[in-house]
Amino acid sequence: MNERNTEYDPFAAIYDRYWGAEYHNQVFPVVDHLLFSCLPKGASLLDVCCGTGKFTALVKRHGFSVAGMDASAAMLAYARKNAPGVDFTLADVRSFSIARKFDGAYSIFESLNHLPDVPSLHSAFLRVREHLNPGALFLFDLNREDAFLAQWNQTDALVDSDTVWVTRSHYDEGRRLGVCEVTVFSSVEQNWKRSDFTLRQTCHDIDAVYDALSRAGFGSISLYDAADMGMDEYAGYARTFFRSTAS
Numbered sequence: 323m324n325e326r327n328t329e330y331d332p333f334a335a336i337y338d339r340y341w342g343a344e345y346h347n348q349v350f351p352v353v354d355h356l357l358f359s360c361l362p363k364g365a366s367l368l369d370v371c372c373g374t375g376k377f378t379a380l381v382k383r384h385g386f387s388v389a390g391m392d393a394s395a396a397m398l399a400y401a402r403k404n405a406p407g408v409d410f411t412l413a414d415v416r417s418f419s420i421a422r423k424f425d426g427a428y429s430i431f432e433s434l435n436h437l438p439d440v441p442s443l444h445s446a447f448l449r450v451r452e453h454l455n456p457g458a459l460f461l462f463d464l465n466r467e468d469a470f471l472a473q474w475n476q477t478d479a480l481v482d483s484d485t486v487w488v489t490r491s492h493y494d495e496g497r498r499l500g501v502c503e504v505t506v507f508s509s510v511e512q513n514w515k516r517s518d519f520t521l522r523q524t525c526h527d528i529d530a531v532y533d534a535l536s537r538a539g540f541g542s543i544s545l546y547d548a549a550d551m552g553m554d555e556y557a558g559y560a561r562t563f564f565r566s567t568a569s
Contacts, residue, residue, distance in 0.1 A: 324416040324445070326393040327436060330373075332519040334396035336487055336506060338374040338404075340480065342431060345557045346377050349430055349463075352551045356565050357428055357461045358384065365425040368453060370446075370462070371415055371433035375401025378408055391418050416445035423455050429462035432561070435500075435523040440530045447538035454568040460540060461565045463548065467498070467525045469560035474500040474523075484509040498525040528562065540566035 330337065361367075363385040369378045372390030374397050381388045382405060391411040392398050398410050411420050415429075415437070427450050437443050450460055465473075474493035480486070491502040500523040507514050528545070535543055543566040548558030 324414045324442075326412075326414045328394060329436070329519065329521050330394040331396040332506075332517055333504060333521065334374065334394060334400055335508075336485070336504075337397070338376075338400040339485075340487075342373075342376065345431055346380065348553045348557045350377075350380060352546075352548065352553065352563065353428055353430065353461060354384075355551070356546065356563060357426055357459055358386070360459060361386070361426055366422075368420070368424040368427040368450070370427055370429035370450060371436075372401055372410065373397050373431065373433070375403075375405040375408065375410070377430060379405035382408060389420065389422075389424070391415070391420065416442055416449065418449055420453055423453055424458060425455055426458050427454060427460045432463055432465045432523065434462055435465050435526065437526075438522075438524050440526060440534055443526060443531060444534040444538055447535055447540065451539045451568050456568060458568045459565060460568065461563060463561050463563045464526055464528075464531065465523070466528065466560040466562055467495075470498075470500050470523070470525050471495075472559060474502070493525075499523075500525065531564065535564065535566050539569045541569050542567040 364387060366387045369388055369390040372378050372392050375390060378388055378390045389409045390401060391413055393414050395412055398412055401410050411418060437446060470493040474491045477490045479488045486507040488505045489502050493500045502521040504519050506517045532543055546563040548561035
């Protein structure tokens with residue numbers, strides 16, 4: 323049993339409030355084209371590493387029977403508010419178990435870049451495969467190294483009336499590891515509270531990901547560049563979508 327990745331627990335409130343809206347707007351047409359359009363309305367879908375559930379809710383509104391899973395209890399607390407009526411499972415993607423199978427699965431917003439190595443990816447792919455009906459599609463995206471070089475060597479900040487956050491990111495080319503140090507100041511009962519935590523992503527080799535998918539029982543693997551699918555130069559920069567079929 324793998325230990326759950328809890329890095330996003332302290333980030334959940336900031337993530338839910340400030341992160342992802344632009345990406346979700348741009349990624350939905352891509353997921354619709356590569357996955358949803360291949361399924362009948364009412365088909366069952368698994369949102370792998372669903373985060374705070376905003377995209378899950380969007381999928382549900384488009385007529386699909388969707389369930390979600392994530393390793394962060396804090397993220398799922400928001401997901402249950404954002405997507406009421408959806409079943410969510412708290413578990414590590416490398417070892418989760420849900421007592422049902424699905425007609426398709428997806429994982430977006432480079433969630434699988436948070437896995438530390440290819441063996442971890444392979445374990446995740448095996449678990450997803452075991453939850454899919456034969457012939458079901460699995461779609462996910464990953465950041466390539468150019469994205470890490472461009473977007474993980476910078477500092478960003480936001481100042482709001484009750485929240486201030488700063489992110490300082492660095493990409494280690496030798497270790498293929500992106501590290502983001504986050505500092506958050508939150509106003510609580512007229513007092514400011516500081517919290518510090520770290521988020522990490524790994525840049526996975528595309529060929530190794532392809533091989534891990536194959537070994538996990540997926541075939542008909544196709545790769546799509548996000549920019550070619552209509553995403554803009556920031557949200558889609560150096561982002562690859564993998565679509566495969568469960569054998």
